[in-house]
Amino acid sequence: MSTDTPDATTDDTPSRAELAARVEELEASLAEATEDDDGMKMSIIATKGTLDMAYPPLILASTAAAFGYEVTVFHTFWGLDILHEERSKDLKLSSVGNPNMPVPNAVAALPGMDRMTTKMMEKKIADNDTATVEELLETSLDMGVEFQACQMTIDLMDYDEDDFYDGVTTGVGAATALQDMADADIQLLV
């Protein structure tokens, strides 16, 4: 390839400086893209608000945060109660519908049975030194987990934005959750 013979393509051929600038530009965008990719992300959708089902999303969220993951938990329907400062301290365990319960469903359906099974579970949690829902939530918030409260369900349940723990994100919907799931390495519906 001779440089001293001008031809038709000479004007279109980029100069050394132009190529160097282009390489630099590409390297910068590659570094940026790689940087975005190196962190793991997890997205959980929490839909349940019983005492037993509040645990899986919170345990996974706090543990993933300990791994250094970026974690988002989107709470919708009864899952919203986990983020509700008052209601989260009073989540109930259903004694009906679980055949593993020590009492038959017909007995479990009697008035006061949910209260009793909830008390039993709470006692086990305390005896076993298992963290409470509130502790797990506060720990996760401290670790940078993003908890989102579905706006549609807030309105549906007639909750107020101030009812939730400090640090909970409100004013988000399904599109936000979907975007998080699309970006995440792990997606879970609980």
Added chain:
Amino acid sequence: MSAEYDITETLDVKGASCPMPVVKTKAAIDDLAEGEILEVLATDPGSMSDIDGWASGTPGVELVDQDEGADVYTHYVRKTE
């Protein structure tokens, strides 16, 4: 056992159950400097597998050793970056 390592901090999570041993280990290791070793004392039998899994999946930490005692599980974690 502990004499083999130059321990900077000791974290006592005896009595705590999943996920707290891992969560508290992470918080404690954040306060250490590169190269320093954290000793973790736990009674949760699951901590043997959990601290191992956490250390291998988390950048910047390395599980140096684990000691399964009669009542207490001891873990040695080094901060690598």
